[in-house]
Amino acid sequence: MTSIIAVRGLRKAYDSGFEALKGVDLDIEEGEIIALLGPNGAGKTTLISTICGITRSTAGSVSVGGHDIHSDYRAARAMIGLVPQEISLEPFETIANTVRFSRGLFGQPPDEARIDRLLAALSLSEKKNARNRELSGGMKRRVMIAKALSHEPRVLFLDEPTAGVDVELRREMWDVVKELRRDGVTIILTTHYIEEAEAIADRIAVINRGEILLVEKTGDLMARMGRKELEIMLEAPLNAVPESLSAHALTLSADGRGLVYGYDGRAQSTGVGALMADIQAAGLPIADIRTRQSSLEEIFVGLVKDEN
Ligand SMILES: Nc1ncnc2c1ncn2[C@@H]1O[C@H](COP(=O)(O)OP(=O)(O)OP(=O)(O)O)[C@@H](O)[C@H]1O
Numbered sequence: 001m002t003s004i005i006a007v008r009g010l011r012k013a014y015d016s017g018f019e020a021l022k023g024v025d026l027d028i029e030e031g032e033i034i035a036l037l038g039p040n041g042a043g044k045t046t047l048i049s050t051i052c053g054i055t056r057s058t059a060g061s062v063s064v065g066g067h068d069i070h071s072d073y074r075a076a077r078a079m080i081g082l083v084p085q086e087i088s089l090e091p092f093e094t095i096a097n098t099v100r101f102s103r104g105l106f107g108q109p110p111d112e113a114r115i116d117r118l119l120a121a122l123s124l125s126e127k128k129n130a131r132n133r134e135l136s137g138g139m140k141r142r143v144m145i146a147k148a149l150s151h152e153p154r155v156l157f158l159d160e161p162t163a164g165v166d167v168e169l170r171r172e173m174w175d176v177v178k179e180l181r182r183d184g185v186t187i188i189l190t191t192h193y194i195e196e197a198e199a200i201a202d203r204i205a206v207i208n209r210g211e212i213l214l215v216e217k218t219g220d221l222m223a224r225m226g227r228k229e230l231e232i233m234l235e236a237p238l239n240a241v242p243e244s245l246s247a248h249a250l251t252l253s254a255d256g257r258g259l260v261y262g263y264d265g266r267a268q269s270t271g272v273g274a275l276m277a278d279i280q281a282a283g284l285p286i287a288d289i290r291t292r293q294s295s296l297e298e299i300f301v302g303l304v305k306d307e308n
Pocket of ligand 1: 044
């Protein structure tokens, strides 16, 4: 894969003197979906705005498809579609006009067939001549995407596309994003939702306090983090893990009533079945069983905490 966006040593200090980006390096590969994950105020929106040339950096460089975002702004910006966090649509305008107008702003010639295809891809054909104010929240979000794609950009930025939307609409948005990727559009999205990053992103970048903490393939990150823990609560406390269970990686809880077994929840063979059989064979009566998953969330929280 080749990188379509190259960010080097990017810094942004606001007029207040606050440094929201502290030397970010990031390569975004053509055709991928990358999720920028980070807590409130981490710098996600600042990073997107700076890459898009809306906010001016204090140091460093950004190139989009080989075009520098400052010295070659028009060419770089033409490659980018941006869906901001807030929905902003002219209430009395029709969907078709909204998208046509946006295309015109980028100097692209009118192309009705292209607009029809775009609206069809976003399931908006039926509402083509409806006014924006007549649309549901989900449709408005899709119009925002249609607007951002109207000039045929190769890269689409989505700033928290599913903030505050219900589960069904969130899944619908994921489908739209995946379909765009199938069409070859590179997608960068910001999110607070870890499960969203896990569900749709090829790679995850974690950002905190203006710094990128890691960039990793989603599957690798999940494999690294996908530990599970099984706690078997016994009816009577033990002093030590019995010899007959020594083949299993067990620890005994402080009160002696819980046997804790850590394993890879994604493994073909977790060893849970054999462990349960051995506990039964050892004649230990079980009172209760609990499992817990060390989630991406915990790793994320751990990462961010270590930093502070
Ligand atoms: N115009 C501005 N002037 C001064 N500081 C700003 C400005 N815009 C953002 N900041 C600060 O920069 C930091 C990063 O903000 P940014 O909006 O990029 O974070 P974010 O990761 O997108 O947060 P959220 O998840 O809450 O949207 C914050 O501390 C914020 O207060």
